[in-house]
Amino acid sequence: MKLxxxxxxxxxxxxxxxxxxxxxNLAPVSAAGSLTNSAATNAPAAERSPTEIFADSGVxxxxxxxxxxxxxxxxxxxxxxxxxxxxxAKVPHAGAKLDSIVATSNVVIQAQDGQGRPVHATSGRAVYxxxxxxxxxxxxxxxxxxxxxxxxxxxDRLAGDVIIWDRIKDTFRAIHPHMTLQLETKKSGTNxxxxxxxxxxx
Amino acid sequence: MRIKTKNFLRVFGAAGxxxxxxxxxxxxxQPTAGTEGILNFKAPLENHPSPNEAxxxxxxxxxxARLQTGGFILVSSAKVKTFSTNGTLELVALAPECLLDSExxxxxxxxxxxxxxxxxxxxxxxxxxxxxxxxxxxxxxNRVHTVIRLVPGKSSRP
Numbered sequence: 001m002k003l004x005x006x007x008x009x010x011x012x013x014x015x016x017x018x019x020x021x022x023x024x025n026l027a028p029v030s031a032a033g034s035l036t037n038s039a040a041t042n043a044p045a046a047e048r049s050p051t052e053i054f055a056d057s058g059v060x061x062x063x064x065x066x067x068x069x070x071x072x073x074x075x076x077x078x079x080x081x082x083x084x085x086x087x088x089a090k091v092p093h094a095g096a097k098l099d100s101i102v103a104t105s106n107v108v109i110q111a112q113d114g115q116g117r118p119v120h121a122t123s124g125r126a127v128y129x130x131x132x133x134x135x136x137x138x139x140x141x142x143x144x145x146x147x148x149x150x151x152x153x154x155x156d157r158l159a160g161d162v163i164i165w166d167r168i169k170d171t172f173r174a175i176h177p178h179m180t181l182q183l184e185t186k187k188s189g190t191n192x193x194x195x196x197x198x199x200x201x202x
Numbered sequence: 203m204r205i206k207t208k209n210f211l212r213v214f215g216a217a218g219x220x221x222x223x224x225x226x227x228x229x230x231x232q233p234t235a236g237t238e239g240i241l242n243f244k245a246p247l248e249n250h251p252s253p254n255e256a257x258x259x260x261x262x263x264x265x266x267a268r269l270q271t272g273g274f275i276l277v278s279s280a281k282v283k284t285f286s287t288n289g290t291l292e293l294v295a296l297a298p299e300c301l302l303d304s305e306x307x308x309x310x311x312x313x314x315x316x317x318x319x320x321x322x323x324x325x326x327x328x329x330x331x332x333x334x335x336x337x338x339x340x341x342x343x344n345r346v347h348t349v350i351r352l353v354p355g356k357s358s359r360p
Contacts, residue, residue, distance in 0.1 A: 052348065054346065091324045092319065092350065
């Protein structure tokens with residue numbers, strides 16, 4: 001007897017937050033799995049350790065101050081490790097600050113959320129943004145592309161066309177979230193169907 | 203040796219480097235080209251586009267420069283400096299040795315390269331590089347390692 005059970009790993013939000021990104025159909029999820037509506041408090045940020053990037057080769061565009069890394073690209077900082085095939089970083093210079101790092105192809109992120117729980121994320125593309133505006137730090141990672149982004153935090157799993165991880169507020173938000181259906185089969189079965197995964201119809 | 207020196211200077215002339223400046227050692231007061239090559243070598247690689255065409259954008263310096271066959275110049279203790287349009291130093295690249303192609307105005311080496319922005323927030327190193335003038339790209343061939351220092355502001359953490 002087959003038992004159909006639903007693994008819906010993301011709480012769907014009734015109301016989408018915009019956060020200035022003009023995004024719709026967002027499902028904000030806190031690190032604890034509940035909805036969040038955090039407000040900025042101007043808490044002082046801790047001093048950051050440097051971010052390191054390793055790669056087989058790189059091209060420095062001196063006109064636009066962009067570096068493109070290719071081959072076994074690895075990004076390491078104390079809070080996150082990222083691997084991918086190609087990565088482009090804007091070089092901070094002459095008063096300008098690093099504003100984004102774009103990783104493409106086979107993106108894998110290993111990190112911890114604000115509760116110290118491991119976060120494993122995969123996607124076809126990831127955009128890391130870091131901005132300090134009026135002394136307020138904004139730090140996000142936007143996952144998208146093909147394969148579609150998946151964030152696995154052990155006890156729950158979030159998938160969607162786009163997932164935005166607010167590293168400061170420690171929230172995950174999905175655009176066009178996906179859910180996973182898995183059919184339980186007999187242990188001795190040899191033709192077990194693969195889990196089905198499809199976008200949630202709104 | 204005198205012939206070598208003349209050829210050396212002709213290479214730059216043929217490349218149309220009207221503003222090429224040889225910075226002489228203080229003791230001699232003018233470029234020194236002997237068996238050891240030219241000391242305190244300096245060569246502007248490119249200027250900014252109009253309307254800042256008078257401003258040097260990329261400058262190659264070296265403790266020593268020696269003419270090689272095929273129009274190449276071997277530069278020791280090389281520094282490639284990039285300046286903004288107002289003359290502010292933006293970027294410095296260091297290499298123990300590099301080859302300057304006087305006709306293509308490109309710089310290359312199989313050795314180590316270290317690049318750092320003037321404010322120290324970005325550091326890059328690797329092995330083997332090519333700096334072409336046609337597309338302003340610096341290609342680092344192997345074992346690229348970058349260190350980026352982010353300046354934090356106040357957190358919006360709740």
